[in-house]
Amino acid sequence: MSQKKIALVTGANKGLGLEIARQLGKAGVQVFVGARDAERGKKAETELRAEGVDAHFVKLDVENQSELDAAVKTIGEKAGKLDILVNNAGISSDWGGSITRESFAATLNTNVIGPWAATEAFADLLAKSGHGRVVNHSSILGSIETLKSTDEMNDFFTYAYASSKAALNMVTVIQSKALAAKGIKVNAAHPGWVKTDLGGANAPLDVETGAKTAVELALLNDDGPTGGYFHLGKKLPW
Ligand SMILES: NC(=O)c1ccc[n+]([C@@H]2O[C@H](COP(=O)([O-])OP(=O)(O)OC[C@H]3O[C@@H](n4cnc5c(N)ncnc54)[C@H](OP(=O)(O)O)[C@@H]3O)[C@@H](O)[C@H]2O)c1
Numbered sequence: 001m002s003q004k005k006i007a008l009v010t011g012a013n014k015g016l017g018l019e020i021a022r023q024l025g026k027a028g029v030q031v032f033v034g035a036r037d038a039e040r041g042k043k044a045e046t047e048l049r050a051e052g053v054d055a056h057f058v059k060l061d062v063e064n065q066s067e068l069d070a071a072v073k074t075i076g077e078k079a080g081k082l083d084i085l086v087n088n089a090g091i092s093s094d095w096g097g098s099i100t101r102e103s104f105a106a107t108l109n110t111n112v113i114g115p116w117a118a119t120e121a122f123a124d125l126l127a128k129s130g131h132g133r134v135v136n137h138s139s140i141l142g143s144i145e146t147l148k149s150t151d152e153m154n155d156f157f158t159y160a161y162a163s164s165k166a167a168l169n170m171v172t173v174i175q176s177k178a179l180a181a182k183g184i185k186v187n188a189a190h191p192g193w194v195k196t197d198l199g200g201a202n203a204p205l206d207v208e209t210g211a212k213t214a215v216e217l218a219l220l221n222d223d224g225p226t227g228g229y230f231h232l233g234k235k236l237p238w
Contacts, residue, residue: 002081010087010118013035013043015194016214019208019211020215024084024086025054031055035057062117085135087118088214091198093161099158107161108163112164123182127182127183133217133218133219134185135188141158143169143236217230
């Protein structure tokens with residue numbers, strides 16, 4: 001079994017996922033770069049390797065159970081364990097107002113069922129770490145208390161995306177309890193509003209800052225929290 005920490009970041013071919021892979025790699029972690037498109041994933045692997053990161057592309061559409069099972073097999077054979085799973089892949093199909101039954105369901109499938117299924121699939125390899133860490137990339141838009149207590153973010157609350165992140169927060173709490181006995185910590189991260197294809201050009205934060213919360217939670221010590229919801233070290237209201 002590898003002495004190095006091993007991580008898998010989903011949706012790591014661009015945006016926050018690519019930057020989380022980069023920051024984990026620079027911290028000495030071997031990183032499996034999950035991407036649903038092989039060409040985009042290999043390009044990210046090449047880019048990261050050129051920067052000295054021990055990066056390995058793995059084909060992974062989080063909606064596809066056979067690809068999840070194949071990724072578990074690949075990482076099990078190559079590394080024998082998984083220390084860090086960052087469930088980063090996400091979509092925002094109802095940004096801009098239009099929503100259909102199909103787009104609502106697609107958002108839940110990617111943003112909630114995908115991370116839940118990935119954590120379930122990798123639980124045994126995470127247990128082999130003895131110090132497994134799962135980070136679910138949530139959003140402040142999943143905070144029901146925030147929605148209720150202010151009108152400032154009303155324009156950003158959309159049925160599918162916000163509901164998906166609130167549901168992901170619940171998955172985080174349940175899996176943190178279910179996996180605690182295996183030494184696995186499960187937390188939800190809000191990256192801030194970040195300039196990416198999803199966040200848009202008006203976002204105030206760059207990806208370097210946006211990746212920090214997830215990276216901190218990925219590298220938590222054994223005395224760190226589990227079942228929490230954080231932004232840059234601060235607890236967020238559910
Ligand atoms: N940017 C923000 O302001 C912000 C704020 C709060 C939370 N977040 C969360 O942070 C995460 C990353 O967002 P981002 O801003 O970096 O977005 P992004 O630039 O659009 O990147 C999203 C990534 O997810 C991948 N992806 C989408 N569906 C997938 C699937 N079914 N299987 C595997 N990969 C899939 C995309 O792959 P393709 O390239 O193949 O499409 C891409 O790599 C998301 O969960 C998002 O909700 C972002």
